[in-house]
Amino acid sequence: KPQHLALNPFGQIPVIQDGDFTLFESRAIAKYLAKKYMGQGTDLLGSTLTERALVEQWCEVEGQSFRGPAFSIIEQILLAPILGDSTDEEAVKISVEKVGKVLDVYEERLSKSKYLAGDFFSLADLQHLPYSHYLVNACGKGDLISSRKHVKAWWEDISSRPAWKKVAEKMKFK
Numbered sequence: 001k002p003q004h005l006a007l008n009p010f011g012q013i014p015v016i017q018d019g020d021f022t023l024f025e026s027r028a029i030a031k032y033l034a035k036k037y038m039g040q041g042t043d044l045l046g047s048t049l050t051e052r053a054l055v056e057q058w059c060e061v062e063g064q065s066f067r068g069p070a071f072s073i074i075e076q077i078l079l080a081p082i083l084g085d086s087t088d089e090e091a092v093k094i095s096v097e098k099v100g101k102v103l104d105v106y107e108e109r110l111s112k113s114k115y116l117a118g119d120f121f122s123l124a125d126l127q128h129l130p131y132s133h134y135l136v137n138a139c140g141k142g143d144l145i146s147s148r149k150h151v152k153a154w155w156e157d158i159s160s161r162p163a164w165k166k167v168a169e170k171m172k173f174k
Contacts (some may be wrong), residue, residue, distance in 0.1 A: 014026055079147070
């Protein structure tokens, strides 16, 4: 609708309005909020130049390597049937392989640090929660995570955070 296109010319969600400021794109919104509320709770961006660079790096990995194939799985298994289409099993297989390769890299990284950017929870970890949640809880692809010791420990840690549990409660797929 025109009202929404005035906020986001691409017509997508999410969009936030903070006073007179309007911002779209989930990753930009998350980074904006992390900066705006820095010092009020968990520092999601890192406290040193090196930590901030690692957070940025792993945020990029999520956006460029993890998100696409993870969404493809979700799209095929959850969304296609809702839209009256059939699941393309070959597309799922290819995407599962791609996500697996990314998680193999994560497994190596998480064998050296508790979280992706280091030993602190960051925006890089936070950005993985929605798609990982659907893979584990709605797509039947939890083995992608549970079959990797360090990825499994990381997932159990980040998905058990009280704030995330509140969000996840509202993420029921109907």
